[in-house]
Amino acid sequence: MKLLVQSxxxxxxMRAHTATHLLHAELEKIFPMTKQAWSLVEEDYTRFDxxxxxxxxxxxxKAIEESINWLIKWWFPxxxxxxxxxxxxxxxxxxxxxxxxxxxxxxxxxxxWEWSLVSIELCGGTHVSNTSHIGAFKIVQQEAVAAWTKRIxxxxxxxxxxxMQKITDKLxxxxxxLDVPVAQLDKKIEKILKEHKSMQExxxxxxxxxxxTELEALWGTSNDAFDHVIEIPSALLSIGFKQIVGEAKKHxxxxxxxxxxxxxxxxxVSGSDSFSVKERAQTKGLKWGWSDWxxxxxxxxxxxx
Ligand SMILES: [Zn+2]
Numbered sequence: 073m074k075l076l077v078q079s080x081x082x083x084x085x086m087r088a089h090t091a092t093h094l095l096h097a098e099l100e101k102i103f104p105m106t107k108q109a110w111s112l113v114e115e116d117y118t119r120f121d122x123x124x125x126x127x128x129x130x131x132x133x134k135a136i137e138e139s140i141n142w143l144i145k146w147w148f149p150x151x152x153x154x155x156x157x158x159x160x161x162x163x164x165x166x167x168x169x170x171x172x173x174x175x176x177x178x179x180x181x182x183x184x185w186e187w188s189l190v191s192i193e194l195c196g197g198t199h200v201s202n203t204s205h206i207g208a209f210k211i212v213q214q215e216a217v218a219a220w221t222k223r224i225x226x227x228x229x230x231x232x233x234x235x236m237q238k239i240t241d242k243l244x245x246x247x248x249x250l251d252v253p254v255a256q257l258d259k260k261i262e263k264i265l266k267e268h269k270s271m272q273e274x275x276x277x278x279x280x281x282x283x284x285t286e287l288e289a290l291w292g293t294s295n296d297a298f299d300h301v302i303e304i305p306s307a308l309l310s311i312g313f314k315q316i317v318g319e320a321k322k323h324x325x326x327x328x329x330x331x332x333x334x335x336x337x338x339x340x341v342s343g344s345d346s347f348s349v350k351e352r353a354q355t356k357g358l359k360w361g362w363s364d365w366x367x368x369x370x371x372x373x374x375x376x377x
Pocket of ligand 1: 089093193194195196197
């Protein structure tokens, strides 16, 4: 039994190791200048760190998975050969880096039959003899580990099944939550999003109506600088600053306004009388204006001046 477990573990690691070589080769297609920064090979699990300034896109991840699963499907042989270092350099110069190796090196290749190499690496690890033994390949995670280092976590055959089961379970729980069969999930989500959007729109239009009514009531007080000093209630703030200013402008045509709320500081609005508003604003010591009719400033004591 112990031997059986050991052999099963060894094969799981071999699957992951050969898959790591294939992953490395696929990444080099996307990032020709990339380097392997670090890799960890466990049973049916590989964690591969590589140098890149950007992450892989969803499409690139899908393409890598498809490509490796295609290599698995088509039974490509994996060869492990010993060569003298010089011989190896002469044969596959491009595959070797600046590292120092012993006189005899172990070269692991995955070959596209006689035609070309899928992958070539100097490696002392044990490998499956054929890509089909990997069974299946899936990337389960991508993250950044440092500014220039990205990490990919991938799994091989038995773990791929587990991962797929996890996804299936998740979908089933979403379907359960939304009370529809899994096959109708996308339609249901589309419907919910549509409803959400139209609800949001009607909330917004109600808020604008409310704001308009409130503004009538919020006539405000006047002081020596402004015709109206209006306090906007917090309940109306979700309408958004721009819309509030727009509505206020419509209501108080050609009048100078001071709008204030708990969230934003103060805004000053006026109709056509922008010059005098500017003047008045300046006499109040305002330093920053970002349109002819609207000023915003941070001095919350302005009302007390
Ligand atoms: Zn290796």
